[in-house]
Amino acid sequence: MASITLKNVDKTYDGDVKAVSGFDLEIKDKEFVIFVGPSGCGKSTTLRMIAGLEEISSGEIYIGDRLVNYVEPRDRDIAMVFQSYALYRHMTVYKNMAFSLKMHKVPKEEIDRRVRETAEMLGLTHLLDRKPGALSGGECQRVALGRALVRSPSVFLLDEPLSNLDAKLRSDMRAEIIKLHKKLQTTFVYVTHDQTEAMTMGDRIVIMKKGLIQQVDSPKDIYDHPKNKFVAGFIGTPQMNFFDGEIKTEGGRCFAEACGSRFAIDGRYAAFSGRKVCVGVRPEHMELCAGAAPENVISGGRIELVELLGSDINVHASLGDIRFVVRSQWQSGLEMGSAVNVRVDTSRIHIFDAETEENLAMTETEAEA
Amino acid sequence: MTRKQPGPEQLRRRKDRLNSLIYLSPSLIGVMVFFLVPFMVVIYYSVIDNPVNKDFVLIDNFIKVIKNSAFKQAAANTAKFSLVAVPGAVVLALLLAMLLENKIPGKSRFRTFFLSPMMVPVASVVLIWQVIFHYNGALNGLLSVFGVDPIDWLKTDYSQIMIVILFWWKNLGYNMILFMAALANIPKTLVEAASVDGASSFSRFWHIKIRYLSPTILFVTILSLINSFKVFREVYLLTGDYPYETLYMLQHFMNNKFSSFDYQMLSAAAIIMAVVIVAIIGALFYAENRFGKDVEQ
Secondary structure, three states: OOOEEEEEEEEEEOOOEEEEEEEEEEEOOOOEEEEEOOOOOOHHHHHHHHHOOOOOOEEEEEEOOEEOOOOOHHHOOEEEEOOOOOOOOOOOHHHHHHHHHHHOOOOHHHHHHHHHHHHHHHOOHHHOOOOHHHOOHHHHHHHHHHHHHOOOOOEEEEEOOOOOOOHHHHHHHHHHHHHHHHHHOOEEEEEEOOHHHHHHHOOEEEEEEOOEEEEEEOHHHHHHOOOEHHHHHHOOOOOOEEEEEEEEEEOOEEEEEEOOEEEEEOHHHHHHOOOEEEEEEOHHHEEEEOOOOOEOEEEEEEEEEEEEOOOEEEEEEEEOOEEEEEEEEOOOOOOOOOEEEEEEOHHHOEEEEOOOOEEHHHHHHHHHO | OOOOOOOHHHHHHHHHHHHHHHHHHHHHHHHHHHHHHHHHHHHHHHOEOOOOOOOEOOOHHHHHHHHOHHHHHHHHHHHHHHHHHHHHHHHHHHHHHHHHHOOOOOHHHHHHHHHHHHHOOHHHHHHHHHHHHOOOOHHHHHHHHOOOOOOOHHHOOOHHHHHHHHHHHHHHHHHHHHHHHHHHHOOHHHHHHHHHOOOOHHHHHHHHHHHHHHHHHHHHHHHHHHHHHOOHHHHHHHHOOOOOHHHOOHHHHHHHHHHOOOHHHHHHHHHHHHHHHHHHHHHHHHHHHHHHHHHOO
16 A cells, blocks of 8 residues: 655657646545546556656656656556556466466465455456456456456556446446445556546546646535636536626626626625636536526527436527537427526536636635635 | 259359459469479379389389488488578577667667668679688688688588578568567557566566467568578579588489489479478467467457
């Protein structure tokens, strides 16, 4: 078990392509941290730098108290699960799992005991004599996990391990990995581009974009208090609706004016009066309503599409050039092209600066701090 | 009884078959004229007493060949040469390919350097070798500076070593390129997984990479084996019909039998050689099939 510290880590390819810049992060012992972001954001590169598979251009990486910048992957006491599983196809499941122990010169009896124990835990005992070619995707995934687990390393690194599985298996394995983390009490670093995995699995989420950390926080805090428009748009399905607007104060009250309506917002935004902003509202914080109203309601929208999700529906609507989505419970009479009014829960509204895209609520908090 | 008319499906199939035969025919005719028919003739010659009488003698020619001391000498020399030259050509090429896999300065120049002998015609290669290893050649000139007496390199026991070096020089580059391509095709994540699992660079090679290289090892071995049988060209041009005894190869034997119109012996020797080569290649395929079957995609 160990903490991981990354201090001002940079990764530059071919002299000028910056994959990761100024990455500062402290991962506590036994913590489950998720790196999430769109393709090319540097999340896998960072994980590979922790593993030692990628050289760092500058900065320092510590595992526990040990500086590992120049330590070979095999001496870092880490285990890694790869997206492609990277199973040795010519070895049986048993040999795949025993390989690292054999490389570390663990006695044969001990190898046998640990492999069988891990196989039992992951339900792989009946597959020990098979080769990866004869396994299903889910089974390969378990073997890849087993191969990492059998060593009891101090850090687990998982690089999009579920992305090759179907939805049902992915959800099952997600639960398995969460349980494993609880059971093993070891530091987990998990890379994904799937926000459901990010939200459900980690103690903390690191959201990255173009090699830069955007926000590090608990899933709940990231959802409720996104630091900027990118984070707000990246977390949440369907993604947050954004409306261009402006902050106004009138009679001591503060409003955000957007899409031909005005939304009553907290008085603390008065300091930003006159500022061009981007109003962000999550689809689940909007509801379809019958009548128009001068405040907090977007009126005159047209339904473009209704997605049935089972108990809920996503109503895709437009207002002129503006498009937005409302999450609602199923109701009849919603037809394409029909008019719709939407009430916005203004207590859950997010206001981003139109230029910097920073969340003004957080800018204000930071300024106060 | 009237004959049943073929249906449209049958007609289409017939047309397809005819078309494929037309497209195949140029190659087919070439293979027939230059390989299959001559091989049949060789088989025929190997079982008759001579092309004039044409009496069927079954395996007499084969027995004569096997008992022939020149054949034994040639077969032993060829086997000895192949046993040294072929594994050497495979191992050295693999080592070079692995060396050039690393980030080393002047990598592409090295590659060109090793590949260039391939482009040099055999006659020129031989000329270079003669310039170096002739009794009055460059090597003896150099050695004389240190007071060493001149050695007739191609007429001593060193001669086979000379030919092995010549063979490597000529073949290493191409083999190396094949291995470089094979090394580049090994899934990177597997090697990375092994290094995270604690494997040293030797263990990574021995436990992982070599499995993925096995089809290429087979291919390069077969290619080198065939080339090793073809080294006759170089030896013949260097030393003529009757070289120093360690350089007397199977093809010398066949060439000399051809010159003396002994087609029966020549054909029997050719068939024995073909059978041995097919047996070796078959064994190699069998070994590769067992060794590398799990890693093939």
